[in-house]
Amino acid sequence: MDEKVRLKGTPIKRFDETITVERSSTAKYAWTAGQAISRFLVELKKGKLIGRRCNKCRRILIPPRMYCESCFRATDEWIYVEPIGTVNTAVVSYITTTREKLEKPLIIAVIEIEGTGGSGLFHYLEGVNPEDVINRKVFGMRVKAVWKPEAEREGSINDIKYFVPITGGEEK
Amino acid sequence: MVSLLSDVAIIGVGWYGFSPVTLEASFREMAFEAAVSAYEDAGDLDPRKDIDAFVTCEEDYWAGISITDEFMPDQLGGVLKPVYTVAGDGLQGIASAYMKIKTGLFDTVVVEAHSKASDILTFHEIMNFGFDPLYTSHIDAHPYYLAGLEANYYMLTSGVGREHLAMIVEKNKRNAITNPLASYGSKLSVDEILEAKYVVYPLSVMDIAPLIDVAIVFVLATKDKAKKLSDNPIWIEGVGWATETNYIETRNFGEALYARIAADMAYRLAGIEDPKKQIDLAEIDDKFSYKELMHVEALKLSNRYSSHLDLERGEFNRNGPLPVNPGGGFIGIGHGLEAGGLIKLLEATLQLRGEAVGRQVKGVKRCVVQSWRDIPTATGAVVVLSNEEV
Numbered sequence: 001m002d003e004k005v006r007l008k009g010t011p012i013k014r015f016d017e018t019i020t021v022e023r024s025s026t027a028k029y030a031w032t033a034g035q036a037i038s039r040f041l042v043e044l045k046k047g048k049l050i051g052r053r054c055n056k057c058r059r060i061l062i063p064p065r066m067y068c069e070s071c072f073r074a075t076d077e078w079i080y081v082e083p084i085g086t087v088n089t090a091v092v093s094y095i096t097t098t099r100e101k102l103e104k105p106l107i108i109a110v111i112e113i114e115g116t117g118g119s120g121l122f123h124y125l126e127g128v129n130p131e132d133v134i135n136r137k138v139f140g141m142r143v144k145a146v147w148k149p150e151a152e153r154e155g156s157i158n159d160i161k162y163f164v165p166i167t168g169g170e171e172k
Numbered sequence: 173m174v175s176l177l178s179d180v181a182i183i184g185v186g187w188y189g190f191s192p193v194t195l196e197a198s199f200r201e202m203a204f205e206a207a208v209s210a211y212e213d214a215g216d217l218d219p220r221k222d223i224d225a226f227v228t229c230e231e232d233y234w235a236g237i238s239i240t241d242e243f244m245p246d247q248l249g250g251v252l253k254p255v256y257t258v259a260g261d262g263l264q265g266i267a268s269a270y271m272k273i274k275t276g277l278f279d280t281v282v283v284e285a286h287s288k289a290s291d292i293l294t295f296h297e298i299m300n301f302g303f304d305p306l307y308t309s310h311i312d313a314h315p316y317y318l319a320g321l322e323a324n325y326y327m328l329t330s331g332v333g334r335e336h337l338a339m340i341v342e343k344n345k346r347n348a349i350t351n352p353l354a355s356y357g358s359k360l361s362v363d364e365i366l367e368a369k370y371v372v373y374p375l376s377v378m379d380i381a382p383l384i385d386v387a388i389v390f391v392l393a394t395k396d397k398a399k400k401l402s403d404n405p406i407w408i409e410g411v412g413w414a415t416e417t418n419y420i421e422t423r424n425f426g427e428a429l430y431a432r433i434a435a436d437m438a439y440r441l442a443g444i445e446d447p448k449k450q451i452d453l454a455e456i457d458d459k460f461s462y463k464e465l466m467h468v469e470a471l472k473l474s475n476r477y478s479s480h481l482d483l484e485r486g487e488f489n490r491n492g493p494l495p496v497n498p499g500g501g502f503i504g505i506g507h508g509l510e511a512g513g514l515i516k517l518l519e520a521t522l523q524l525r526g527e528a529v530g531r532q533v534k535g536v537k538r539c540v541v542q543s544w545r546d547i548p549t550a551t552g553a554v555v556v557l558s559n560e561e562v
Binding site for chain 1: 194195196197198199200201204208218219220233236245246247249251288290291292293294297298300301305306309
């Protein structure tokens, strides 16, 4: 770096000269899942994907909601759907939440669940080369959920480990 | 001055909850149920077509999520419409919606606030997070100590005794018994109330309003819309709000300045010169018992340092000349975080419509409603309502 450039801020070598006061707080919540998401989580534990259908716009909402935000009315029915969808968009992340470098980059995707009319899940994509995200081959790819073993499921979105491509001829 | 701007009316109200715990519904589902009721009450409105904008009132740290704004449109019918969140009490949201309508750009505006207090497991830690990290949060006590500091100073300067605080508790808990929305009504004597253990002297658990879960939705409209849609519009005659310095130690502990300034603003807009004569009923913030007395004085419904004498004479009773919190106040109904102001506004609206089942006061024509944003704030808002068209 050009030594004539003077950067603003406190150089790291002087950091121990500054006064710091540590303070922490415990914020804990028992966040109520509600009617729709409670059922959603219970079904995930069973290895099933469930949504709510709005009989006006005919969409199946996943994750389920007790109301349709588009029609502003209560949704009508619980509907099981196959955990199969299409990659709507995807990204490769090379860093963790705290910006540490990942040895193996993560692929995150929005998966539009088949037959829902546009509803989808946010999840990891595995079995795909990061290059295929970069060259956009994964966009529109059909994928299926890979579940945790039943004994390890706890009623969480992570009961689905990730989605993987459906290979030729395979149905589920 | 003749104003060309439209008057603003409340044309719909809806609510869900009013319960210490709501295990059965998420805050979104609670808000949806409240919204459906409010739109029906407003003359069967379809928010997808008939509502121009939405204001929600929420503080992220009570909600347990960040940027709560983004979580709000769907359950109100506000997707793809103007929506924003006021990080403040519901009455500040009402003031915001009132101004929107006054611009002439919006005919119908929705205001929503909710409390999911039962979700909060570390209430005191979160409340303490509102204190300055470098010079006020070092006090390792429940933040209610701040109310105790204020109560002690106010009682010293005003001549208010603990028995007066107990009389507030007695009145509000008794008023709440017949209010179907109230969770904490009970018939207790002043002596029984005085026996409760101190939390921070001079306040016992009785003096501190307990929490509830609630979602409340209001629909506001221009005069033209109100006349078309509503048989019983309630007119917002004035709004006001103010905030004191955030240097807590320099605040005036003997007077609720934030409430006085907010009330002066609202009274000015409403053309009220003698509040004691012109107000029929007051919904006053009583998150702590002594606050009701301070706020009554700030709103000029009693002379300074004499609200406890008016209380002794029964002037604030439901059947008195100026009922204060005839539905039970926060001490009797429960307090709903940033939905607090809307709890009070709902009580006043139902009184003005003649729909206050079990706690109706006869002949109510004009109400004042006041809220405070709880510890550690010195922020308050005031709204003046009337059932008579200007």
